[in-house]
Amino acid sequence: MRRILAVIAAKMTSALAKLTGHQGTNIGGELALRLCPDILTWFGSKVKDKIIFVTGTNGKTSTNNMIYSIIRQSGHSCVCNQLGANMNSGLISAFINSSTLGSLEWDYACLEVDEASLPKVMAHIKPHIIVFTNIFVDQLDRHGEMDALLDKIKTAIKTSEDTVLLINADDPALVSLGDGLPHMKYYYGIETETDMGSKGLARDSVLCKKCGNRLHYNYCYYGQLGHYTCQKCGFTRPVPDFRAFLEDKTGKRKLIVWGKDKDFIVETDININDTYSIYNTLAAASCGALAGNTPETVLNGIETYRPQVGRMEKFYIQKPITLNLAKNPIGFNESMKVVSRDSSLKTVAIGINDLPQDGRDVSWLWDTNFEILQEVDESIYGYILFGQRRYDIALRLKYAGVEPEKLIIAENLEDVVDGIVKSESDVGYILLNYSLLFDIQKILKERNEGNETYHVPSVS
Amino acid sequence: MRVMKLTMCHLYPELLNLYGDTGNVLALFKRCQWRNIQLDVIEHHMGDKADFKDVDIFFVGAGAASEQSMAVHDMKNIKANLKDAVEQGKILLAICGGYQLLGQYYQAKGGNADGLGLFDFYTEPADIHFVGNIVVKTEDYYLVGFENHIGKTYLNGLKPLGQVISGFGNNGEDKTEGVRYKNTIGTYLHGPLLPKNPKLCDEIIAIALKNKYNIANLEELDDSLEIKAREHILKSMGQK
Ligand SMILES: [Zn+2]
Numbered sequence: 055m056r057r058i059l060a061v062i063a064a065k066m067t068s069a070l071a072k073l074t075g076h077q078g079t080n081i082g083g084e085l086a087l088r089l090c091p092d093i094l095t096w097f098g099s100k101v102k103d104k105i106i107f108v109t110g111t112n113g114k115t116s117t118n119n120m121i122y123s124i125i126r127q128s129g130h131s132c133v134c135n136q137l138g139a140n141m142n143s144g145l146i147s148a149f150i151n152s153s154t155l156g157s158l159e160w161d162y163a164c165l166e167v168d169e170a171s172l173p174k175v176m177a178h179i180k181p182h183i184i185v186f187t188n189i190f191v192d193q194l195d196r197h198g199e200m201d202a203l204l205d206k207i208k209t210a211i212k213t214s215e216d217t218v219l220l221i222n223a224d225d226p227a228l229v230s231l232g233d234g235l236p237h238m239k240y241y242y243g244i245e246t247e248t249d250m251g252s253k254g255l256a257r258d259s260v261l262c263k264k265c266g267n268r269l270h271y272n273y274c275y276y277g278q279l280g281h282y283t284c285q286k287c288g289f290t291r292p293v294p295d296f297r298a299f300l301e302d303k304t305g306k307r308k309l310i311v312w313g314k315d316k317d318f319i320v321e322t323d324i325n326i327n328d329t330y331s332i333y334n335t336l337a338a339a340s341c342g343a344l345a346g347n348t349p350e351t352v353l354n355g356i357e358t359y360r361p362q363v364g365r366m367e368k369f370y371i372q373k374p375i376t377l378n379l380a381k382n383p384i385g386f387n388e389s390m391k392v393v394s395r396d397s398s399l400k401t402v403a404i405g406i407n408d409l410p411q412d413g414r415d416v417s418w419l420w421d422t423n424f425e426i427l428q429e430v431d432e433s434i435y436g437y438i439l440f441g442q443r444r445y446d447i448a449l450r451l452k453y454a455g456v457e458p459e460k461l462i463i464a465e466n467l468e469d470v471v472d473g474i475v476k477s478e479s480d481v482g483y484i485l486l487n488y489s490l491l492f493d494i495q496k497i498l499k500e501r502n503e504g505n506e507t508y509h510v511p512s513v514s
Numbered sequence: 515m516r517v518m519k520l521t522m523c524h525l526y527p528e529l530l531n532l533y534g535d536t537g538n539v540l541a542l543f544k545r546c547q548w549r550n551i552q553l554d555v556i557e558h559h560m561g562d563k564a565d566f567k568d569v570d571i572f573f574v575g576a577g578a579a580s581e582q583s584m585a586v587h588d589m590k591n592i593k594a595n596l597k598d599a600v601e602q603g604k605i606l607l608a609i610c611g612g613y614q615l616l617g618q619y620y621q622a623k624g625g626n627a628d629g630l631g632l633f634d635f636y637t638e639p640a641d642i643h644f645v646g647n648i649v650v651k652t653e654d655y656y657l658v659g660f661e662n663h664i665g666k667t668y669l670n671g672l673k674p675l676g677q678v679i680s681g682f683g684n685n686g687e688d689k690t691e692g693v694r695y696k697n698t699i700g701t702y703l704h705g706p707l708l709p710k711n712p713k714l715c716d717e718i719i720a721i722a723l724k725n726k727y728n729i730a731n732l733e734e735l736d737d738s739l740e741i742k743a744r745e746h747i748l749k750s751m752g753q754k
Contacts (some may be wrong), residue, residue: 414645415662417705420534442750445743449709453540458739 084143086150094142097149098179103130103161104345105179109169109207110187110228113334117187118166120338124355128347130161141171142178162345170203173210180214185341187333189227190277204231211235220341222333223294224279230263230289242340243294244332246301247273264289279333296340298332311339320349322356366392369498372475375482377498379491381412383422386485390426393483400434401479402427403470404451405441405486405494412487416443424454431456435479440464441490467494471501518729519552520722522571526585527557530612533662535575537706538609541715542571549733551719560588564595570722572599576610576704583627586615593630600632603725605718606698609707613692613700614665621665633700635672635693637665640686647751648681648703650691655713657691658747659703667702669693675701680751697721710747712740 086093098105108118122134135148145165152160167175169189189204208231211217221232223243232239260269260278267286274280283290296318301308309332311320320339324331335356342352367377380386393402408414427434428451437460439448448461464470471494474482484494524539539555546553556569566572577585589596600606614620617629620637629636643664650657657676666685674684675692683691683702692701699714701707708715712735720732 415533415660415705417534417537417660417662420537420540420706420709445739445746446705446710448739449743450537452739453537453544453709455544458736461739463742 086146092178094146094149094175094178097133097146098163100149100159101133101161101163102159104182105163105165106183106185106341106345107165107167107172107175107181108185108187108337108341109167109172110185110222111169111190113187113337114166114168116331116334117185117337117341118164120334120356120359121185121341122164123359124338124342124347124352125162125164125345127351127355127358131159132162132164133160134164135166141168142174145175145179169207173206176210176213181217183218183220183341183344184211185220185337186222186225186228186231187337188222188225188277188279189231207231208234211237218344220337220344222279222337223292224275224281224333226260226263226269226278226282226289226291229292233289240296240340240344241292241294242296242298242336243291244275244298244300244336245294246299248275248300248302248332262287262289296336296343298336300332309335311336313343318343318349320353320356322353367495367498369502371471371498371501371503373479373481375471375474375484375498377484377486377491377495379488380485381487383418386422386424387426389483389485390424393485394426394430396481396483397433398480399478401436401438401474401477401482402434403438403440403464403474403482403484403486404447405439405470405484405490406443406447407441407487407489408443409489412489416446419443419446419450422450424450424456427451428454428456431460434460435477436460436462438462438464438470438473440467440470441486467497470494471497475501517550517552518723518727519554520546520570520719520726521554521556521568522573523566523569524555524557525572525574525612526560526577526588527575528559529581529585530575530577532576532578533610533704534706535573535609535704538575538607538708539573541706541708541712542573542718545712545715545735546719548735549719551723558592560584564592566592566595566599569599570604570726571718572596572604572606574606574608574612574616576612578611579627582611582615582620585612586628586630589615589630593632596630596632600696600698603697603721605721607718608698608700609704610661610663610702613702614663614667616698616700617667618670620667633672633693633695633698634670635667635700636670637667638685640664640666642686644682644686644702646681647747648683648691649679649748649751650676650681650683650703651679652676652714655711656744656748657701657703657707657711657714658705658744659701659707659710660705661702662704663702667693675699710740710743712737 106121108114122132125132133149133152135144217237219232219237219239221228221239221241223229223241262269262284265284265287267284269282270285272281281291295314297312299310307324309322309324324335339352339356342355369375378389380389406416408416437451439461444463448463451461452458462473464473522542543553608616614637615629616632617635617637618631619629620627621639645662648659648661652675661681668685669690673694674690675694678689678691716732723729
C-alpha cells in the first residue's frame with residue numbers, strides 16, 4: 055500500500071509541477087523515492103518480459119526511443135523514459151508517468167541510463183539487455199577518468215550475470231570493456247566505409263586498452279569508432295553479429311542491417327546528412343532483433359519513430375502556426391508544397407543551422423526548389439530567416455526571385471515567433487532543420503493558446 | 515535598345531551536379547537578367563557533339579568519383595575544343611570535382627584516375643576531409659565559400675586563384691586556392707560560389723561582354739543582401 059501511495063503522491067506532485075510551470079520530469083520521482091526508497095526495485099519486478107537499458111556517451115535518447123517504438127510495434131506495453139531523464143529519480147518518474155492505478159504492470163521497460171549512474175541504477179534493477187552506444191573519451195578529462203568510469207561500469211555489470219550485452223564493435227573502449235566480462239555478448243558494427251564528418255580524427259590518439267600500443271585503423275568513422283586493430287597484442291574489432299551496410303545515392307542513403315545468419319535483414323532509407331542516426335538505428339535494430347522481433351516489426355518501429363518530432367505540428371498564437379522539420383531538399387520541397395497549397399496570407403519562417411547533426415554543408419539549399427514559394431509570392435506576406443545560415447537562405451530566396459524587401463533576418467528565436475504573430479498575415483509556417491527544432495518548439499508550446507498541439511499526417 | 519545576349523554551356527549536368535552547383539548557374543542567369551542581358555544556358559551531355567562556337571562561358575560542376583571518371587572519358591572528345599576556348603580567353607568555371615578532373619590526374623583512395631590533362635596541376639589523395647567555411651584573397655577581393663573535398667591539389671607552377679586566409683584550399687599546405695589561367699577559374703569553393711561572391715560573378719559577366727561586344731562597363735546592382743551575407747560569414751569566422 056505504501057508503494058501505491060507513493061505513486062499517487064508522485065503523480066500529484068508531477069501534475070502540480072506542470073501546473074506551476076516547472077518541468078515535471080524528475081520531481082515526482084524524487085518524492086516517490088523519498089516516500090519509498092525501494093520503489094525502483096519494486097517497479098522493476100512489475101516488468102513481465104524484458105528490461106532493456108541503453109547507455110553510453112552519445113545517442114542514448116534516440117536509440118532508446120527507437121527501441122521503445124519497436125517494442126510498441128510488437129504490441130507490448132512498455133515503460134520508457136522518453137524525455138532523457140536518466141538518473142534513478144528519472145527512471146522512477148518514467149514508471150510513474152506510464153502507470154495507471156488500475157494497472158501497475160508492463161511487458162517491457164526501455165530505459166536510457168546515464169553511464170555514470172549505471173552502478174546506482176543496477177543496484178535496484180537488473181536488466182535483461184544492456185545496449186552500449188559508445189564511450190567518448192573527449193567528454194571526459196584525460197587523466198584516468200575514462201578508465202575509472204569503465205571500471206565502475208564493469209563492477210556494476212558483474213552484479214547481474216544473466217544480463218546480455220549488446221556492444222558497438224566499432225568502439226575499442228566498449229569492446230575492451232566487454233572482453234573483461236564473462237557475460238553473453240553480441241556486437242553490432244558498420245561494414246561500409248563512410249565519412250561521419252570527422253574522418254581520421256582518432257588515428258593518432260587511440261591507445262590499445264590491453265597493451266597501450268597505438269591502435270591501427272583501417273577505417274575511421276567518427277571519434278574512435280572504426281575498424282581498428284592492435285598490431286602489438288592482436289586486440290581487434292570483433293566480427294559483428296549485426297552488420298550495417300550503407301548505400302549512398304544522390305541525396306539519399308540506404309541502411310541495411312544483417313543479422314548473423316542473414317535470416318534477419320532490415321533495409322531503411324535515412325537522411326544522408328544525418329550520419330549520427332546510423333549507429334542509433336543500427337543499435338536499435340540489433341536490440342529489436344535480440345529481443346526476438348521480426349524484421350517487419352523492427353522496420354515498422356524504426357519508421358514510426360522517425361517522423362514523430364516537429365512534423366507539421368500545429369500551434370495557435372493569435373493565428374495558426376505550423377511547425378515542420380525538414381532536413382534535405384526532398385523534405386523542404388514537400389513542406390513548401392504544403393505551404394503553397396494554403397491560400398491564406400502567410401508569413402513563412404525558414405531556419406537553417408549547420409551543426410554536425412544538421413550537416414555542416416548547406417549547399418543543398420541550392421538544390422532545393424524554393425521557387426515553389428516564389429510561385430505563390432502574392433499570398434506570402436513576408437519571410438523570416440533565422441538560424442546560423444539565415445543569410446544563405448535569404449540569398450537563396452533572392453535568387454529564386456523573391457523581392458529582398460520581403461526578407462527579414464531574425465537574430466533570435468523569440469523574434470521569429472514575434473515576427474509571425476505581429477505580422478499582418480493570417481497564418482504562419484515555420485520550416486526548419488534539426489538543431490533549431492526543440493528550442494523553437496519550446497517557445498511555441500509556452501505561448502500556445504489552443505489546447506494540446508496536434509499532429510496531422512507527416513508529409514516528408 | 516540592343517539586347518545583349520550571352521551563352522553559357524553547362525557541361526555534363528547529368529553527372530556533375532553535387533553541392534548546389536545550379537546555384538552558380540542561377541546567379542549568372544539572374545545577374546544578367548537584372549541588367550537586361552539575356553543569358554542562354556545550353557547543356558552538353560555525354561555523347562553530344564561539340565558545338566561551342568556561340569559559347570561565352572563554360573561551367574563544370576562537382577560530382578562523385580565514378581561520375582567524374584565518366585565525364586573525363588567523354589570529355590576527351592571535346593578536349594581540343596575546350597583547349598581552343600581556354601586559349602581564346604573564353605571563360606571556363608570549374609568547381610571542386612569538376613576542377614580536379616581538368617588536371618593531369620586525381621587520385622582517390624584506392625584508385626588512380628586520369629584527368630583530362632587540360633592543365634598541368636594534379637590531385638593526390640588526402641588523409642583528412644577538408645570541410646568547412648573558407649575565405650580566400652584574390653588580387654581584388656575576398657572570396658567566401660564552403661569547401662568539402664578529400665583531394666590535395668598541387669598547381670605545378672600554375673597561378674592560384676587566390677591565397678587562403680582561413681580554411682584549407684588546394685591542399686591544406688601551401689595556402690593556395692584554386693587555379694587561374696587566362697579566364698579559366700578552377701576552385702574548391704562551393705556553397706555555391708557565385709551568389710555569395712557577386713564581384714566574381716560580375717567579373718565573369720564583364721569578361722564575357724568584353725569578349726563578345728567589347729563593352730567594358732557593367733551596370734551596378736543592389737548587393738546589400740550579398741554584402742551582409744558575406745559579412746555574416748566573415749564575422750562568424752573571426753575575420754572581421
Ligand atoms: Zn594491444
